[in-house]
Amino acid sequence: MAVDPKLLPIDPNTGEPIPPRAQPGYYPGYDVLSQQEFWDDATRRVVLQRVNDIPPIRFFTEEEARFMQAVVDRILPQDDRDELHRIPILPRLDARLHEENVTNGTRYEGMPTDQEAYRLAIKGIEAIARHMHGRGFLELGPLEQDEVLETLHDNRPPAGQEYWNRVHVHRFWLILVGDVVGVYYSHPYAWNEIGFGGPAYPRGYFRLEGGHPEPWEVDEARYLWEPPPASRSGEILPLAEIVGHELVMPGQGGTH
Numbered sequence: 001m002a003v004d005p006k007l008l009p010i011d012p013n014t015g016e017p018i019p020p021r022a023q024p025g026y027y028p029g030y031d032v033l034s035q036q037e038f039w040d041d042a043t044r045r046v047v048l049q050r051v052n053d054i055p056p057i058r059f060f061t062e063e064e065a066r067f068m069q070a071v072v073d074r075i076l077p078q079d080d081r082d083e084l085h086r087i088p089i090l091p092r093l094d095a096r097l098h099e100e101n102v103t104n105g106t107r108y109e110g111m112p113t114d115q116e117a118y119r120l121a122i123k124g125i126e127a128i129a130r131h132m133h134g135r136g137f138l139e140l141g142p143l144e145q146d147e148v149l150e151t152l153h154d155n156r157p158p159a160g161q162e163y164w165n166r167v168h169v170h171r172f173w174l175i176l177v178g179d180v181v182g183v184y185y186s187h188p189y190a191w192n193e194i195g196f197g198g199p200a201y202p203r204g205y206f207r208l209e210g211g212h213p214e215p216w217e218v219d220e221a222r223y224l225w226e227p228p229p230a231s232r233s234g235e236i237l238p239l240a241e242i243v244g245h246e247l248v249m250p251g252q253g254g255t256h
Contacts, residue, residue: 006230007079007142018225024080025193030218032191032198043199050187054088059097059115065090067122070138074145075180079228085189092183108171117175120167125152127160146232152176195220 008017078086129137155170227233
């Protein structure tokens with residue numbers, strides 16, 4: 001499936017989009033799964049399941065799943081990955097919500113269950129989209145969808161108060177982003193992207209000082225990039241800046 005060039009990060013040296021690749025990030029050629037023979041059986045089974053076994057959608061309705069896929073695609077875009085190496089975030093999120101007694105480890109006081117919170121938030125996000133742009137969320141372009149979700153990030157939804165009165169906006173935002181990021185960075189493809197050495201048991205790590213790679217890892221190979229044109233990622237202030245921590249700007253580190 002062709003990717004809209006406006007959704008791809010830009011090479012600042014050429015001004016051209018950086019094409020999708022099997023492995024974005026600063027560790028080209030690194031494959032943590034090549035080390036699976038050094039893991040114990042239980043660890044190997046869990047990690048390989050994340051790659052090979054994609055759970056079916058059982059919690060969200062078909063319409064809700066399309067809606068949430070669009071939301072997930074804006075929270076953590078994967079346009080820089082080729083189709084075969086995109087991480088299935090929504091199915092894992094759906095699987096958690098399908099199991100009623102499985103939580104992400106916390107339950108804020110005054111918040112409904114995560115299951116109810118997600119369904120209320122879908123209605124609230126849709127109300128914001130129609131208030132701001134006169135169309136449903138799925139009918140909007142990426143920049144407009146970012147603008148809608150930015151109101152949750154800022155804890156200032158301009159519409160849908162009948163839903164947000166029942167689910168705290170800021171707390172839902174923390175749940176949503178935590179779920180999306182948690183699924184993404186528990187996947188081996190994301191480990192390759194950030195150069196993570198993988199499970200340390202039973203072999204363990206050797207080079208614990210000086211920042212040197214382990215024998216099975218690869219050296220970091222940084223490259224410059226700018227945010228995609230159809231993205232607010234270069235404009236929205238992250239929480240790090242809001243609370244006064246040092247901010248790493250686009251082009252100085254990370255991927256979009």
